[in-house]
Amino acid sequence: MRQLLAWTLAAAAVLAAAPAAQPVGRGACPRLATAWYGDNRAHLQRAIDARGTCAGRPGRLRPVAVFDWDNTVVKNDVTDATLAWALRHDRLLRPARWKDTSAWLTAAADRALTRACGSGPVGAPLPTSRNARCTDEILALRERGTTMSGAPAFAGTFDHRRTVPQYAWVPQLFTGRTPADLASYAAAARREALAAPVGATRRVGTHTLPAYVRYYDQQRDLIRTLRRAGFDVYIVSAGSEPITEVWSRGVGVDAAHTIAIRSVLDRHGRITPWTEGCGGVPATRGAVIPYIDGKRCWINQDVYGVRGPAAWQRQPWPHRPALAGGDADTDVTFVADATAVHLVINRNKPELMCRAYDDADGHWLVNPMFLEPLPRRSTPYPCATNAYTAPDGTRGPVRREDGSVVPDQRDTVY
Template identity: 75%
Template structure:
């Protein structure tokens, strides 16, 4: 009798199970947001990125919010948005005369200070707009120092000591050109420059003084799609740039990234809310004159400090896997440290920059993805990257071999993705 009861119960349960819908297997879970199939990526880069989205996104049921971090200039956009803003400001007389050009950088040389004073003049009061639109010599000096770190006559514009993996004086100098303006004013200039650059034809240039500079900027459609896909998949997406933060914030909004998720060079403001010649610090470095900007190792520091809450000197160190980005993307040596820290994919747009391309082509963990620039890609570099001798940017400014985590030297690598 007991056996018949068990058999009857088993029959009922079996019938009920048969009538109920089958449990969905893992592969039939709602799929993660998909990258667009209409946009071209090199090789199987899209598939690799999609795999990380699928494995790390909220749709995978892992919990938490994975992080993705991207450089901005020439990573999310073609051309430099801070340079576009400088160009607009020079053509609209929006650089204010400093009391002394030497005050604008801890490393500016006497030769550069004299060249700027001679070219830009002293006939307008301190704090008043310089007439750069009608003084091409002034524009020339500013652009030559910004672009090449020297004066028009060829003299070094910066001298002294700095950690070359934490800052570069000509990058740190740029936000100081807007000293005396409020953040709201600088943001308005960035919006004007943005509208102008997006409206300019692809490939357009303009002449400022004797310099020919890009007149256009474009968002990369692939990067816009990637960022949007990551956000829909539950990623916290950040921008970390060595540009001016108010300018980068204006452009980042175009891909849905708000100010809280945008990190760039942060100027200290005075009591009236005006930009000063000092920067906020990172990794135990206090308010400073440019010693710790988001540049090479400085980008890791700012990511660790602002995203993961790592305080003090520890922010300069590589963190454990739980406190590193899942995806990181960049285009230049200034990005190499944080891009290498990523645990899921290291995306590199090929701009022929030696240290990051040595890391990318070495592909030590099998997760490096090299892609040509999406607009007007560069031709192949004719010679191999000098990974074994001089591609690494040493803190003292010298060049050294690129080494793997185990200390072995990366051999020279040919340029194969273009």
């Protein structure tokens, strides 16, 4: 069951005292078994020992841990793997108008998709396995936010800390299918991706895409250990929820603990271009998804029961995750909300890495990617000038809670 906002004053007092709790003796809580960078495993173990219900301290409520999915718990993107599988097997249905698929699709993108994908009966499968031009335009919009010719594919006004149109567009492409259909495509893509060797690529249209996905052994072990230690573990992703649910079962996280983009269904149970809202925002065509501040909103709403506009705000200490992990700027808000460990997988994403290396509260842990880690960034992250993305899309300095500017940070964990 999702954890509700039903904290009593006494329970809050117990939780508020938790950070100062003395570490329990060795053996009282389950131990992490896999190797991590530097002393990260020791830091994680101390948090498990201090916060887990395994320590047996009376009155302790179950702590929460939250992880992003793609490139945090697994290597590569499972929504992209599913989309690639669907394109290779003609599983997308032809829309009446491509403009119907996104509120921000430009006229240039509409023309490019119409030309490349041709005409045919509305609702019939698009022959993307045979039509490389159509497949290429779809993948270009998803990957770069442009047409194959480089024209902007999405434009208009939206909150850049609540959505990105090309992320919201993927579940919208499956309009007319059911969540069960989408889950079956994800399961087929999962079988292929886990069977493919590490480093394998695949040609889809004329694009070269990763052909493999791997669960990270360290994250699998961490999630298993957290659950055994009494943590409620959640996944929060800017991917499509039916797809993420298929994969999250592989680390023991069920659908009730998996949060991602939720499509609104029509009366026949089929996916529509509309997505569920959060924090008092009603259903929209993708204006609010679990993306940057949206991830905080869905955690506050679904995990802690916070309703209305308050779900967009940082909550008091007892109503925040103890541990949060991510790899990209889309994760920065909820990872920063954690009270014991901010776990960052280094993919050179500027705002997240600025906060991680600044380590304002002493609880940030940076770990290289467990497979195919990136080389060291050659120049400092531009924290003091333009690493932060404002709601209107402009760039600015990353600031601490007190308003001070984070200085530029060098990449030291790679």
